[in-house]
Amino acid sequence: MGRPPCCDNGVGVKKGPWTPEEDIVLVSYIQQHGPGNWRSVPENTGLMRCSKSCRLRWTNYLRPGIKRGNFTPHEEGIIIHLQALLGNKWAAIASYLPLRTDNDIKNYWNTHLKKKVKRLQTQPANSFQTTPSNAVTSPNFYSPSSTQHNLQSMQAMNYPNTTTCSSAPSSESATVSNLFQTWMGSSPATTANRKITMQEFQDQDAAAASIVCKDQIVAGDNKSSSSLQMVMEPPVMTGSSTATFSLLEDWLLDDMPGQAMDGLMGISAGCCADPIMF
DNA sequence: AATCTTCGCAACCGCCGGAGC
DNA sequence: GGCTCCGGCGGTTGCGAAGAT
16 A cells, blocks of 8 residues: 555645745744654645645755855866766765755756766767866766776775775765765764865965865754765865865776876866866 | 747655654 | 655756747
8 A cells, every 4th residue: 555645635735836925934934943844844834835845945945055056167076076976866965065955966967067978978088188177077987887996996095094994885975975084184083963164265376276174073063964064164275184176086086097187187176267168 | 029949947746765653 | 564654865847037040
C-alpha cells in the first residue's frame, strides 16, 4: 500500500507562485518557531499550502543568507569540479557553497554550465592549450577514470593532517569532505560544532584568487547539522592559514597535462576578474 | 509594433530513506 | 517486521521575461 502524495488530501491547496503576503506569514512563523515540523506550518499559519511547498519556499528563497544570481567564475569552477566528482548530487554540492541553494545550483548547471561543458568537450583538444581559461573543461577532467584515479590518489597520499582519511569514507561525499578539510590545511576535524570560514578574495593585480580558510569553533551554534559549514565572508587578507584553491585542483587533476593545469589555475585565479570564456 | 522563439527560474512531482509506532 | 508519516532530494515542468524576427 503506497503512501498517498502529501498534498492529495489537501482540498483547496494553493499552488503556483507565492505572494508577498504568504511569504510574510511564513517568515514570521518561522521566526517564532524556527524551521522544521513543516507539517504543522500550514495548519498553524492558515497558509493554504502544502508542507513541502512551505519548506521549499523557505529553503530556496526566504532563508536568510541566500545569495541569488550572478554566479562568479570561481563558484562556477567549484560547481564544475564537484559535479564531476559527485555527479548530480546538488545538495552535496550546495553544502560547499552555503550561500547557494541546491535548487539554484541545479538550475544554473542545467541552464548554463552543462551547455558550456558540453560545448567545450566537443572542441579539439588543442584548443584547450591555446585558451588556458578553458582548461577546466578538458576531457581529461571529466573522465570518470581520471576522477576515480584522483579520488584514490587523494586517499593514498600522505598529506599532512589527513587523519580523517584513516577512517574509510562511506561515500564520495565523505571523500570530498575529507578532501576539503585536508585541502584547507585544517587540524583534524572535531566533532564539536565547527565552522570553516572561506574567505574568498581576489587580487586584481596579481590576477590571483585564493580561498582563505579559518577554522572556528562555534560555540552555541543553533544549527542542528553537525556537518561542516562553510561561510563565505568578505575579502580579508590573512597571512597564515591560507591555501589556494588551485592546490585542491592539483589533487583532483594530477594527471592532467601541464598546460591544461596552468589554465585550470585560472579558474580560481585570473578568471575571477575575467569571466570564463566557455 | 506585433509575433514567435528561447531562456531562466520558481515551483511541483515522485521517489527514497529514516524515524516512530 | 510492517506500516505510516515526514523530510529531503533530484528531475521536470510551467510561466514570465528577454531577445529575435
